[in-house]
Amino acid sequence: MASRQLVRVAAQSVKIPQRAICTSAVRSSDHDVVLDPKTRDRIYPKLGNRDIVGFGLNGMASYIDSTDFPCPAIRFKENTPDVLALREKEKQEWSSMTLEEKRELYRASFCQTFAEMKAPKGEWKSILACVIMGLCMSGGLLLWMKWSVYPELPRTITREWQEKEVRRMVDLGSGAITGVSSKWDYEKGQWKN
Amino acid sequence: MFRIAQRVGSTVQCVVRNNIQKSSAAVFVRHSHGKQESDEDFDNRYEAYFNRPDIDGWELRKAMNDLQGMDMVPEPRIIIAALKACRKLNDFALAVRYLEAVQEKCGSRKNEIWPYLEQEIRPTLDSLGILTPEEMGYGKPELAIQDVYSM
Structure with missing residues (x-):
């Protein structure tokens, strides 16, 4: 009798640490994070039904293409029926998938390939234009000062x-x-x- | 009086000696930065990490992102283990993405390093049905993206 009471007391005292707060998202056994829909909509209003698949750059469920961080936190495309069907097919042998399906899968997960990320954007042209514009303006100012300001x-x-x-x-x-x-x-x- | 002075002196000496011993211990700790991990150990660690049967997508991506931040090109066996983990988690896109990331890590020596890596991982690629970025048609820029600042 006494021992049973002791066990009960022990069980009650053990319950306290169980109330510890856990703020991290619950992870399912497979890929994605399980957030209840309401919380998810509140935190990530633009996420749609994309999978959150990783930590990403800074822990936010945002998509960023970066050569330093190849794996962003979410998939690029939403889980449309087409994509989900492809995902089902992905579970079988990959060699049985066609090239088009594989490319489709890649684009569902990622926006830009590395080659596209690193492709020149022609940005140097606008920079050069700005620099030349600045030089022209300062030169013009100098001419004007000589013309009409200095004695x-x-x-x-x-x-x-x-x-x-x-x-x-x-x-x-x-x-x-x-x-x-x-x-x-x-x-x-x-x-x- | 002298006796008291002597006693105080010995106490002080004792305290000082203790402090010196403590501080020398602290210095010893401060100078040691732990055991330096050898390259072999590092490769083993990552290979074992990728080969874990219960690895999940988060851990896989985390390790890939970490490796991408390091000043080295991963060994073929690490790449192979990562590709197998992708297969285990049914993520084809991630496998191709990782190969692209490895190519990126080769930097300006891609022409020298990537052929070797490809030759080493070729059996795995063939058995799993993974295509290299070039085979996927991603060797050159394919699609242009609209600038987000001018949308």
């Missing part, structure tokens, strides 16, 4: 003016010790070597 250059900026200026400095003997006049030979009338 005239000072009159001293010409070559003749600067030559005359040096001539005058030499005549005045400016910088006779280490400056410009020290390099002028007054006897020969030319620059010292």
Whole structure:
């Protein structure tokens, strides 16, 4: 009697950990995740009746084609009767399936093949166009600034003016010790070597 | 007084010695990064993983995604085990997808590596009825996709 009571107490105490909360989706023995339809519609309103077949990129049931992650979390196409019939056929020998059926199956699971993912998109053209447009705009801005914003250059900026200026400095003997006049030979009338 | 000082001193010494022993143990732990797994062990591990009789689609895809993130091309026996797992789970598309992923892993050396891999896995491909991406017609881009940003 006492031992039976003990067992009952033990059973009751064991029940507590059973109430632990499990938040992960329940996985069936085969492929897909079993979410009850209401929860599924709430979490993934656009999923339709596609199978959730894996973890995917980040745990969300979204479809992404990526060469780094070959297996996305869901199948690309919904489970239409055609696809389901093919899936049934898939359970038999694969060598008995035709090429068309195999291709159909692939496209039901995946959107793009690797070759299509990596195909050049011609994006460089639009990038080049943008770069050239930017260069043209900045060049045009520069021309406009020169044309109508900046004032005239000072009159001293010409070559003749600067030559005359040096001539005058030499005549005045400016910088006779280490400056410009020290390099002028007054006897020969030319620059010292 | 000296005796007290001596006692305190010995206690301090003891504490310090203990600490030193502890910290040296910590340093020892910190320096060891566990056992380095050899390539052989790695291959065995993944082959055994794919060969598990109760593997499911989630685990299969997870391992494929993981392998895709590693800096290596999987050994033929790993590929064979993965293909057999696909057969077990009745997922033909996944098998072809994985072969494409392996080709992608060959990178710029595809011309050298893929022929070897194909020669090694050819018996499995034939017995399971799996086609290579080229045989499926996926060697070159087949369909164009509309840009999602201009839909």
